[in-house]
Amino acid sequence: MSLLPRDGTAVHQFSFVDALVAGLYDGAFAASDVAAVGDLGVGCGDSLDGEFVLLDGVGYLCRANGVQRVDPTDLLPFAEVVRFRPTFTAPVTALSEKQFEALVESLVPTNNLFYAIRVDGDFDGMTVREATRQQRPFPGLAEAVKSQHESAVGATSGTMVGFKGPDVFQGLSVADFHLHYVDEARQFGGHVMDFALRSGTLTIEAYAGFSLRLPQVSSYLEAELDDVDADEAIRQAESS
Numbered sequence: 001m002s003l004l005p006r007d008g009t010a011v012h013q014f015s016f017v018d019a020l021v022a023g024l025y026d027g028a029f030a031a032s033d034v035a036a037v038g039d040l041g042v043g044c045g046d047s048l049d050g051e052f053v054l055l056d057g058v059g060y061l062c063r064a065n066g067v068q069r070v071d072p073t074d075l076l077p078f079a080e081v082v083r084f085r086p087t088f089t090a091p092v093t094a095l096s097e098k099q100f101e102a103l104v105e106s107l108v109p110t111n112n113l114f115y116a117i118r119v120d121g122d123f124d125g126m127t128v129r130e131a132t133r134q135q136r137p138f139p140g141l142a143e144a145v146k147s148q149h150e151s152a153v154g155a156t157s158g159t160m161v162g163f164k165g166p167d168v169f170q171g172l173s174v175a176d177f178h179l180h181y182v183d184e185a186r187q188f189g190g191h192v193m194d195f196a197l198r199s200g201t202l203t204i205e206a207y208a209g210f211s212l213r214l215p216q217v218s219s220y221l222e223a224e225l226d227d228v229d230a231d232e233a234i235r236q237a238e239s240s
């Protein structure tokens with residue numbers, strides 16, 4: 001098993017996190033275009049309406065009131081996906097979120113590449129947040145997260161998917177860990193805040209490539225993005 005990237009593989013990102021920080025939540029990319037370049041990933045819904053999970057090529061939006069399949073024509077303001085062909089697989093048991101992150105950090109050869117992460121498992125507890133639909137004119141992300149919904153459940157089985165990204169990509173992407181969860185019943189999920197993993201399977205793939213597609217919606221084309229001071233807002237909003 002290796003955690004070195006294969007030649008030619010890349011993380012495909014649609015829009016970037018500083019654009020969200022600036023309040024650019026207009027859906028700009030069809031879910032079908034996102035799924036055309038990846039089968040696993042994370043993102044958010046139009047107008048920040050829910051947390052996006054792409055799992056085995058199927059897109060879901062996780063909201064406070066449940067999980068819905070995404071239609072191919074649904075528009076997403078932000079997504080980060082890969083064609084996931086893991087090169088590392090290991091069983092994992094009894095890990096808190098901090099212990100899980102420490103484990104992944106001990107496994108990867110460097111913090112300066114991208115890693116896609118998937119954990120299928122049974123959890124003793126899972127806390128997620130779901131962003132809620134924002135009204136125009138959109139507030140910035142720091143304001144929008146004040147209305148986010150947080151839910152915690154006890155025993156749950158499902159899948160966590162997401163990324164560990166290099167710190168220097170903060171603002172374009174999310175530095176360090178960014179994981180979303182959807183349960184097996186496809187009824188509960190969101191942006192992972194905290195969890196206790198009982199047992200599961202961890203799979204990882206590393207990527208040295210990064211491709212970024214910019215939005216072409218008018219709100220993006222007309223936005224002033226020269227003084228977005230994003231780091232603190234991202235830490236609050238995207239880090240768990």
Ligand SMILES: [Zn+2]
Pocket residue numbers: 042043051178179180191192238
């Ligand atoms: Zn997220």
